[in-house]
Amino acid sequence: MNTKNLLLIVGAILIVFGLFKPDFSSIINNSPSNNVSTVVVSKPSNTELLDECQDVVNALKKNNDRKYDGLKLASLYNDLATLISLDNEDMVVKNTEEVRQANKLAGVMLKLDIKGKYPELAKATTSVIVASLGDDSVMLDDKLRQQAVDGFKALAWACIEGTK
Numbered sequence: 001m002n003t004k005n006l007l008l009i010v011g012a013i014l015i016v017f018g019l020f021k022p023d024f025s026s027i028i029n030n031s032p033s034n035n036v037s038t039v040v041v042s043k044p045s046n047t048e049l050l051d052e053c054q055d056v057v058n059a060l061k062k063n064n065d066r067k068y069d070g071l072k073l074a075s076l077y078n079d080l081a082t083l084i085s086l087d088n089e090d091m092v093v094k095n096t097e098e099v100r101q102a103n104k105l106a107g108v109m110l111k112l113d114i115k116g117k118y119p120e121l122a123k124a125t126t127s128v129i130v131a132s133l134g135d136d137s138v139m140l141d142d143k144l145r146q147q148a149v150d151g152f153k154a155l156a157w158a159c160i161e162g163t164k
Contacts, residue, residue: 039074044154052131053158055124060162063117070163074156081152097137099148128155
């Protein structure tokens with residue numbers, strides 16, 4: 001077979017593929033990956049927070065999707081800690097009620113789709129936030145702001161632990 005015939009055959013095959021556009025997805029795995037950036041946080045030093053975090057870990061471990069969901073939640077809580085830590089001219093969150101609202105809105109905005117998967121998780125995460133901030137609605141001073149940051153970092157740590 002000469003080069004001219006080979007080129008004609010290859011060209012004909014490419015034209016057929018172009019016209020019929022066959023689906024090779026069953027042969028080639030092009031499924032979207034669920035890559036979530038890894039969050040690095042340290043274990044909470046506050047024993048009360050650590051105790052409350054154990055309930056978050058246990059709640060996550062009850063579902064097989066915990067690996068992906070836990071990493072996504074850890075990233076969310078780490079980002080919330082960063083948001084709360086902003087101060088001076090960049091201040092976004094000014095009081096404890098805004099901390100709670102940011103927590104609620106962030107999960108909805110990210111469309112985490114975990115409703116019903118972890119029945120005890122909402123109560124467990126609320127307990128961690130209450131342990132770090134209390135129940136009152138007050139303005140954030142430097143100390144309380146740091147406690148809120150520590151609470152969300154603790155939640156991020158607990159979510160990572162829940163993936164294991």
